[in-house]
Amino acid sequence: MSNEQSVYIAGTGVISAIGNNVTENLASLKAGKAGIRAMQRLESVHKNTLPVAEVPLSNEKLAALAELPAYISRTALLSAVAAKEAIRNAGIDLSQWRTGFISANSVGGMDKTEDFFPEFLQDAGKGDLQMVVNHECGAVTEIVADALGVKDFVTTISTACSSSANSIFLGARMIRQGQLDVVIAGGTDALTRFTLNGFNTLMILDQEYCQPFDENRRGLNLGEGAAYLVLVSPKVAATLREQPAAQITGWANANDAHHQTASSPEGKGNLLAMEGALKKAGLQPSAIDYINLHGTGTNNNDSSEGAAIAQLFEAPYPAMSSTKSFTGHTLGASGAIEAVYAVLAIREGLVFPNLRLQTSIKNLPFTATTTLEQKEIRHVLSNSFGFGGNCSALVFSKVLR
Amino acid sequence: MSSVFIHSTYAVSPQLSFDTLLANPEQYKGERFSCKEPDYTKHIDPKLIRRMSRIIKMGTAAAMECLLAAQEKSPDAIVTGTAYGCLADTDQFLTRLVEFKEELLSPTAFIQSTHNTVGAQIALQLKCHKYNNTYVHRGASFEAAMLDALSLINEGDAEKVLVGGVDEIIEHSHAILRRFDLYKTDGSSETLIGNATPGTMVGEGAAFFLLDQNKQANAMAKLDAVQTFYKPTGAITALIESFLAGQEVYVNDIDLVITGHNGDVRHNGHYDHIARSLFANQPAITYKQYCGEYPTSSAFALWLASNILSTGKVPGNTAAASPKKILIYNNYKLNYPSVYLLSAC
Numbered sequence: 042m043s044n045e046q047s048v049y050i051a052g053t054g055v056i057s058a059i060g061n062n063v064t065e066n067l068a069s070l071k072a073g074k075a076g077i078r079a080m081q082r083l084e085s086v087h088k089n090t091l092p093v094a095e096v097p098l099s100n101e102k103l104a105a106l107a108e109l110p111a112y113i114s115r116t117a118l119l120s121a122v123a124a125k126e127a128i129r130n131a132g133i134d135l136s137q138w139r140t141g142f143i144s145a146n147s148v149g150g151m152d153k154t155e156d157f158f159p160e161f162l163q164d165a166g167k168g169d170l171q172m173v174v175n176h177e178c179g180a181v182t183e184i185v186a187d188a189l190g191v192k193d194f195v196t197t198i199s200t201a202c203s204s205s206a207n208s209i210f211l212g213a214r215m216i217r218q219g220q221l222d223v224v225i226a227g228g229t230d231a232l233t234r235f236t237l238n239g240f241n242t243l244m245i246l247d248q249e250y251c252q253p254f255d256e257n258r259r260g261l262n263l264g265e266g267a268a269y270l271v272l273v274s275p276k277v278a279a280t281l282r283e284q285p286a287a288q289i290t291g292w293a294n295a296n297d298a299h300h301q302t303a304s305s306p307e308g309k310g311n312l313l314a315m316e317g318a319l320k321k322a323g324l325q326p327s328a329i330d331y332i333n334l335h336g337t338g339t340n341n342n343d344s345s346e347g348a349a350i351a352q353l354f355e356a357p358y359p360a361m362s363s364t365k366s367f368t369g370h371t372l373g374a375s376g377a378i379e380a381v382y383a384v385l386a387i388r389e390g391l392v393f394p395n396l397r398l399q400t401s402i403k404n405l406p407f408t409a410t411t412t413l414e415q416k417e418i419r420h421v422l423s424n425s426f427g428f429g430g431n432c433s434a435l436v437f438s439k440v441l442r
Numbered sequence: 443m444s445s446v447f448i449h450s451t452y453a454v455s456p457q458l459s460f461d462t463l464l465a466n467p468e469q470y471k472g473e474r475f476s477c478k479e480p481d482y483t484k485h486i487d488p489k490l491i492r493r494m495s496r497i498i499k500m501g502t503a504a505a506m507e508c509l510l511a512a513q514e515k516s517p518d519a520i521v522t523g524t525a526y527g528c529l530a531d532t533d534q535f536l537t538r539l540v541e542f543k544e545e546l547l548s549p550t551a552f553i554q555s556t557h558n559t560v561g562a563q564i565a566l567q568l569k570c571h572k573y574n575n576t577y578v579h580r581g582a583s584f585e586a587a588m589l590d591a592l593s594l595i596n597e598g599d600a601e602k603v604l605v606g607g608v609d610e611i612i613e614h615s616h617a618i619l620r621r622f623d624l625y626k627t628d629g630s631s632e633t634l635i636g637n638a639t640p641g642t643m644v645g646e647g648a649a650f651f652l653l654d655q656n657k658q659a660n661a662m663a664k665l666d667a668v669q670t671f672y673k674p675t676g677a678i679t680a681l682i683e684s685f686l687a688g689q690e691v692y693v694n695d696i697d698l699v700i701t702g703h704n705g706d707v708r709h710n711g712h713y714d715h716i717a718r719s720l721f722a723n724q725p726a727i728t729y730k731q732y733c734g735e736y737p738t739s740s741a742f743a744l745w746l747a748s749n750i751l752s753t754g755k756v757p758g759n760t761a762a763a764s765p766k767k768i769l770i771y772n773n774y775k776l777n778y779p780s781v782y783l784l785s786a787c
Contacts, residue, residue: 085544086545087544147556155540158537159540161618162541165614165618170618177526177578177580178579179579179582179583183580186672195579196579197578197586198577198578199556199557200561234539234544235532235539238535238547239549239552239553242547242549242552243549243552243553294575295571295572295574296565296574298565298566298568298571301559302553309571310571427556428553428558428562430562430566430574431558431574431575
């Protein structure tokens with residue numbers, strides 16, 4: 042691949058249940074410290090039965106970090122905290138470049154809408170309209186884009202749990218095509234009763250702490266958070282004080298076309314996404330050193346993702362783990378949070394452990410990594426699959442000097 | 443950007459068809475327009491029809507009719523734009539969640555509430571395993587989907603892309619939005635445009651397009667360029683001029699301008715200023731008297747323009763017969779000025 046086509050990762054920002062910034066997230070990943078616990082902040086009748094991975098900060102504390110008012114959607118507050126960290130980390134003066142902000146989320150300002158609704162249902166003329174002005178997914182993005190002063194391109198993607206993987210490759214593609222120089226790309230989602238109850242009706246929530254890729258897995262734990270990468274062209278990268286450690290080299294989006302919510306048993310969409318991403322990166326499966334699994338912990342996801350990996354890879358299998366065992370499933374944010382972890386894996390030379398794995402899945406020829414492993418990581422494959430059969434895979438590669 | 447062709451298009455809209463729109467357009471009174479829904483049994487399994495909400499049915503039917511017109515079963519990508527997503531399913535799940543206090547909920551509405559449901563259902567119907575993406579960025583949702591489609595073609599990742607814009611009105615969303623003083627209470631589609639009172643009439647619709655890198659025998663139009671701006675601070679006339687210059691097109695080359703006038707006195711000045719200062723001598727029509735105002739209405743405008751170019755017939759303006767080059771300008775809530783340039787092929 043020529044240097045002209047490279048898209049570098051100049052900065053990262055993340056907030057999740059395991060930390061309010063990249064440094065804290067990395068420390069938790071290294072210490073094997075999960076963020077899943079009994080519900081503290083979200084008001085729900087399932088408070089005592091469904092553990093979740095909440096960001097421990099109140100809206101007021103998030104607002105102070107985000108430098109935004111506390112009354113706006115938590116989805117936007119989380120987004121602003123992570124996006125601002127990513128830009129600070131990159132150390133780029135955005136006004137010098139054609140800059141885009143590409144975000145993603147699954148339910149926009151639903152955290153406010155669901156508080157508005159009870160009063161509105163009693164009387165259609167009631168309910169504070171301030172609580173619904175930012176209901177739309179795009180409204181959440183605009184609050185943050187305006188706070189960042191980004192104007193050249195602003196958009197929002199919503200493909201359920203694969204949303205932010207799509208925003209990252211769109212940013213990379215636009216830079217590669219010369220449309221933009223810098224893109225802040227990622228996603229955000231706050232925990233809501235809407236989503237919690239939705240997943241609960243599907244009976245895929247674990248009442249204990251989730252165990253992704255375990256033979257006896259019971260389901261997923263929901264989480265919340267946000268993460269962004271600052272993607273830059275080679276021209277921008279050349280101006281940076283610190284040369285980027287990683288670049289995005291491959292991506293693909295495919296559809297499982299099997300069922301609105303369930304994955305096909307053979308993981309057809311997963312397989313097509315992984316194959317496509319490797320092809321775009323010009324890599325053989327054997328070049329992958331680490332797979333950050335979608336690994337939600339549901340019976341269906343892990344078996345079909347496992348089946349797809351078994352079809353594409355052969356022994357010796359790459360190291361793999363689901364960091365959702367730390368962060369829970371953060372939906373529209375998960376692809377971006379895991380992209381930040383992929384960059385950390387490359388930069389630090391680490392494979393993060395898959396927590397609480399006791400029994401490997403019996404009919405798979407590989408198992409997830411259960412302890413922190415130190416080794417050189419040149420290429421990471423990151424999987425994100427969602428409702429609607431939306432499957433995306435990204436490849437991140439070490440920048441060789 | 444290299445240009446692409448609009449091979450086919452279909453819209454489920456407040457109008458029955460392009461022909462009836464020309465001959466005798468459907469008229470609406472009050473605050474809103476509503477879609478004329480087609481016979482869904484032609485494209486969707488009756489068992490699924492019962493379960494699907496209106497936006498999913500409208501989107502799926504528009505996509506299927508569009509593909510049928512092009513005799514295409516397997517596009518290389520499906521890209522959808524929707525500002526509000528699946529409101530009916532979201533509303534149903536949220537209402538039950540409140541009323542039953544988070545107990546005894548069924549999953550169907552939640553499953554169908556995600557914003558990517560329309561694109562996903564089209565993929566399911568077609569068994570299409572290719573690229574599938576959904577953009578949800580307010581008044582630029584359809585533009586974002588369109589720009590993704592064009593970028594995919596430029597990247598060499600796709601030759602034929604199915605791209606659409608969908609939005610629905612439901613009772614609850616309308617009850618909330620009307621409290622923002624957006625609509626005329628005594629509106630009339632016949633007198634909407636140029637009206638001197640505040641408020642517009644709200645609309646809805648689903649319009650899909652099959653874009654093709656290659657010119658097929660029955661292609662409807664050539665899409666020369668699309669551009670959208672986010673809350674620009676400078677003069678919009680200058681942005682449009684530079685858009686045209688980028689295409690090496692002079693104002694005099696444009697045979698028809700289609701503008702997004704919505705009958706709201708608070709927006710009239712904006713559209714009038716652009717029409718007066720840039721296109722004073724160009725034949726011009728408006729389109730929101732046919733479909734109403736909604737975040738993805740530019741998809742309806744593009745459907746209209748494609749039909750005008752392929753038939754040579756211009757609704758409401760017989761002076762502008764057989765235009766060869768059309769410019770569409772829309773600016774939803776004056777935050778997302780968007781321009782489309784199309785040519786006859």
